[in-house]
Amino acid sequence: MKAEGYSAMHEFWGNLRSIPNHVYRAVFRGGPPKTDRTRSSFIFGNVFLHLHSVRTHLWSLRWSTTMGLGIMTTAAFLITLVTGILLMFYYKPYTDVAYQSIKDIHFIVPTGRLIRNIHRWAANLMVVAVILHMARAFYTASYRKPREFNWFIGWGLLVTTLGLSFTGYLLPWDQLAYWAITIGANIAQSPREITDAIGITSWFDIGGLQREILLGSDRVGAEALIRFYLLHVMLLPLMLAGLMAVHFWRIRKDGGLAKPEHADERVIDEAKEFYPVFTDVPNKTYHLAAVVKGKTPQVGSGPEHTVPSMPHLFYAELGVLMLTTLICVGLAFMSDAPLKELANPMVPENPAKAPWYFLGLQEIVSFSAFMGGIGIPMLCIVGLGLIPFLDREKKGTGEWFGGPGGWKLVKWSMVFGFGVSIAVEAFAIRFGWLREWLPDIPQMIITFVNPGTVITLCFAIYSIWSVRRYNSTRAGALALFTCFLCGFIVLTVIGTYFRGPNWNFYWSPADWGGH
Amino acid sequence: MTTHPTEKRSRFDPEPIARRDFLGLAALGSMFAAFALSLLGMLKLPKAAVSASPAKKFNVTLPDTLADGEAFIPPGRNVAVFRDAQGVYAISTICTHLGCIVKTSAAGFDCPCHGSGFQKDGAVRKGPAPKPLPWLKVSLNGSVLTIDEESTVKSGTKV
Structure with missing residues (x-):
């Protein structure tokens, strides 16, 4: 039974008038995010935003x-x-x-x-x-x-x-x-x-x-x-x-x-x-938190x-x-x-250049297609993926350059990384490589002994030395990652700015000349 | 495991493998099998049975004025054709390093992309190229040459 004096027509007009308001409330149920509670529901009530946690450290x-x-x-x-x-x-x-x-x-x-x-x-x-x-x-x-x-x-x-x-x-x-x-x-x-x-x-x-x-x-x-x-x-x-x-x-x-x-x-x-x-105490708690076993780091902390x-x-x-x-x-x-x-x-x-971030690759490809294009990149990619499983130490997590050796090791690794890659590149540019000296050398030897692999080997030896020196796998990772970053930068810069027609070395693109 | 035929099994007795477990495993197994099989089928798709590319065999007539050891590049083809006293021969101009097109030069061939150099017979002179430039099969038919870019012949084969 409807109450006395009820008019469906009256309600209809009322509903019609409040459509904007009701639609807004249907979409944004929590109201404006002004209190801690509405701020929270603003996040956990939204499928996109709830990828974030409600509170941030x-x-x-x-x-x-x-x-x-x-x-x-x-x-x-x-x-x-x-x-x-x-x-x-x-x-x-x-x-x-x-x-x-x-x-x-x-x-x-x-x-x-x-x-x-x-x-x-x-x-x-x-x-x-x-x-x-x-x-x-x-x-x-x-x-x-x-x-x-x-x-x-x-x-x-x-x-x-x-x-x-x-x-x-x-x-x-x-x-x-x-x-x-x-x-x-x-x-x-x-x-x-x-x-x-x-x-x-x-x-x-x-x-x-x-x-x-x-x-x-x-x-x-x-x-x-x-x-x-x-x-x-x-x-x-x-x-x-x-x-x-x-x-x-x-x-x-x-x-x-x-x-x-x-x-x-x-x-x-x-x-x-x-x-x-x-600002106001929430009237509901995360019941799940009580059920979840203690592996999730937030469980048990306030x-x-x-x-x-x-x-x-x-x-x-x-x-x-x-x-x-x-x-x-x-x-x-x-x-x-x-x-x-x-x-x-x-x-x-001429020169045919890839996008700049591949020019480091193109630089080592110009020594050996397989090693430069597949061998060494694969090594880097696999190595990068395995880092968390090779370094399982605890010290220094969350700190910049955290871990044994720290910034000092990174600094010296930069010196080593830049030094070795520039030196090997300069040598190859100035004096050529195996085939220039021994024209009949088998391809296999060039594939495995070329500036790219020499640089890689130096980095590997240096990082093993760092593992022993600091007695820490993290130190080795720091050394290797830094070296490779430096190598990447050096090779990319050379490939971008110092290689011209026929992939010859030029001090400046202005010297390329017409071709 | 054998059970006595007259002995009625209680519904509380454990089954050798629970019925629901069996059905569940069967569903899961068939799903994975179907998934793996369809994946295999899909993996076949990207490799076409017949490659879409223009014919690799073509005819060409060398100009009469072509000098000894001078390269003739048939239009639209990555091939250099030569004629000398011993006969006619064709060398591919696709660099064996990374597929750029080499240019003829005084020393033989030079690649603009990564600096590979080849001698006049296609042998590697310098740079990263792993193999010599291949010689292509040439058949003579009067003054018309038929060159097959897909079949290579031994270096030094002239017709």
């Missing part, structure tokens, strides 16, 4: 803990995602029109040029940020138990990011793209250098198979373009997004960012600002020295996102993404 919010590099990588990815989708409106992945469609984007499509430039700069920034982020996680020893698996996921994200860059490089179908991909695909084929040398290529041609699957043909053509397009806009972004979700989730499940042992005491001054911890993630963490993240956008848009206004002449399979670009 003050240590994690310090700028020096992460430098915002992970968020910067994410932000760069989001920017490439948005700009990439926009570019897909006009890009046509067919060899006869691909180049023209990029030209259209550049010259005709409104804002097309800017969007493409932003896409290019964000992609570059993403590579830089992901490498720096990895270095941060390494130098703060954040890969240790229980974070081994998350380091592993991060490793997958690095490889996927490089894959995205590589596949994106072909799409403009200009000379730069065509020859970089020709070289890249032939690197995939370079295990033939070994199989040829031992004479088994006719029945075990892993190199040829890799190249064929990558290109879908025996040359860089229409099949390769559509394959790279598919990988670039579909497969790899999906993979990246999936890995990112796991990566973020695991940060939370592994107890937030890695903190040093006495992090609580070290943030005590900052914590005073946030006293008392709660909320001290943590602050609500909304707004403290989110606003910091938003700041990094805005900064990243600013950098990308700024660079996009200043410098255009390159576009050379239409791809010509008859005449290679």
Whole structure:
């Protein structure tokens, strides 16, 4: 029975009037995030935000803990995602029109040029940020138990990011793209250098198979373009997004960012600002916390020295996102993404250079295709993935350059890493290598003894020496990682600035001359 | 395990393998088997049975003015054709290092990408190339040459 004087019509008008209000409340159930409780529900009630924990430790919010590099990588990815989708409106992945469609984007499509430039700069920034982020996680020893698996996921994200860059490089179908991909695909084929040398290529041609699957043909053509397009806009972004979700989730499940042992005491001054911890006592507790067995690091520890993630963490993240956008848009206004002449399979670009982050590889590839393109990179990639399992020490977790040796060891490793790679490179550039002296030398010897492998061997010996010197596996890891970072920088700089036509050494691109 | 036929099994007796466990395992096993099989099938997809590429055999007529040891590059082909007193021969101009196109030079061939150098007969002179430039099969048909980019012949084979 309805109450006296009830009018359905009256209620209908009332409902109609309050639609905006009710829709708002249906979507944002917790109300504005003004108290600790609504701030919490703001996060745990939202499928995207709940990748974050509700409260964040003050240590994690310090700028020096992460430098915002992970968020910067994410932000760069989001920017490439948005700009990439926009570019897909006009890009046509067919060899006869691909180049023209990029030209259209550049010259005709409104804002097309800017969007493409932003896409290019964000992609570059993403590579830089992901490498720096990895270095941060390494130098703060954040890969240790229980974070081994998350380091592993991060490793997958690095490889996927490089894959995205590589596949994106072909799409403009200009000379730069065509020859970089020709070289890249032939690197995939370079295990033939070994199989040829031992004479088994006719029945075990892993190199040829890799190249064929990558290109879908025996040359860089229409099949390769559509394959790279598919990988670039579909497969790899999906993979990246999936890995990112796991990566973020695991940060939370592994107890937030890695903190040093006495992090609580070290943030005590900052914590005073946030006293008392709660503005209103929550009327519900996390019942799960009582059930979960004690492996999760947060179980059993109180909320001290943590602050609500909304707004403290989110606003910091938003700041990094805005900064990243600013950098990308700024660079996009200043410098255009390159576009050379239409791809010509008859005449290679001279010099034919890959994107800058692969030029270190290209530098060692110029000594041996297999070792430079597959052997040494594989060693680095596998070594990087295994770091958390090889260094299982406890000391120094969460500290910059934590662990035996510390900053001093890193400093000397930098000297050693830069020194060795510059010296070996300078020697090879000045005096040549084995084949210049002994023209009939078997290929096998060059494959295994070339500047790339010599540098690698020096680094390996130095890091074993460091393990013994400090009697610590972490010291060895610090030495090796630092050396490889230095080697990467040296080789990349040489490949980028000091190699010209015929991959000859030039002090400056101004000396290249006409070709 | 044998049970006496007359002895009724109680429902409280443990089964050799619980029925639900068996069904569950069967479901799980078939799922993994189906997954593995379909994955194998999908892995076959990216490698085409027939490669989409233009014909590797082509005909060419050398110009009469071609001098001894001077390279003739048929249009659109990565091949250098030579003629000298002993006959005609063709050398691939695809660098054996990483597939750039070599240019003929006074010393033989030079690769612009990573500085490999080859002698006039295709043998490696310098740089990272692991193998000599291959000689290609040439068949003579009057004045028309048929060159097959897919079949290589021993260095020094002239027709």
